[in-house]
Amino acid sequence: MNLFRYSSPPAFYPLAGKLIPWFAWTAAALLVLGLWIGFGIAPTDFQQGEAYRIIFVHVPTAWMSMFIYLVMAFWGALSLGFNTRLSAMMAQALAPTGALMTFIALWSGGLWGRPTWGTYWAWDARMTSELILLFLYFGVMALRNAIADDRRADRACAVLALVGAVNVPIIYFSVKWWNTLHQGSSVSLTSSPKMAAIMLTGMLVMALAAWSYTIAVTLVRVRTIILERECGAAWVFDLSEVRAG
């Protein structure tokens, strides 16, 4: 089977359609499981009381906000390098969900900071760089809307996404490089986690839910973008959902 076949919108569109329900139901199941662990099983924290339960929404969305940006930059790079339409559409489809994840991470972070640090917001390196990430997502989306020609917009957005990618390691390492009000990481790839196993489990389940959710909505959005941009092509006109009604 030649996987590159699926870089063509007519081949990818039905494949994405088949994958969406799987990711959507996986996301729903993991969300229920994660909330059940987070609120039903995980005990009260001895220092923070119940306030720490914001972790189950804050950390997964913060991880996704950075990861989605890198994936968006990756597809942007592919579209620049190989001039593939679908790669650019994937990058376009990821931006709104990335912005929403960034917003939830900032919002939940403020609501967690208030009871634990005494403030919703501080201009420390972690929070400021995450706010810049939100503006980068807005910038990519605004740039696309400002350019009428899709292919030119693809290239401009890819360049902006790639340049902005430098911000992601800055966010990730900000708590190491500078003194921040934000705590250092409790979970990293290089050391054992510094938190209770059940809390970690709940957080990881919620992170997997965020992954599945992101994949599901991105596939729905990329299919919609394909319809919008390939509108007028014979294969689109022949789709059963377009024919019906």
Next chain:
Amino acid sequence: MSNFFAMGGYGFYIWMAYGALAVIVVAEVVALRVRRRAAITQARLTEPEMTTFIRRGPAGSAD
């Protein structure tokens, strides 16, 4: 039950965080559905023509 929603005095912070998550997830799914419907309608109204297959000139040029 009210004990659960009070969250040891942190209810406001916790439910504002989870509430925003719920609102945003629902809003994104609804907005996507609306956008997809609009795209399908547009595709239905756009009959493929032979001109579709003729390469367009650079942006701004008279077609």
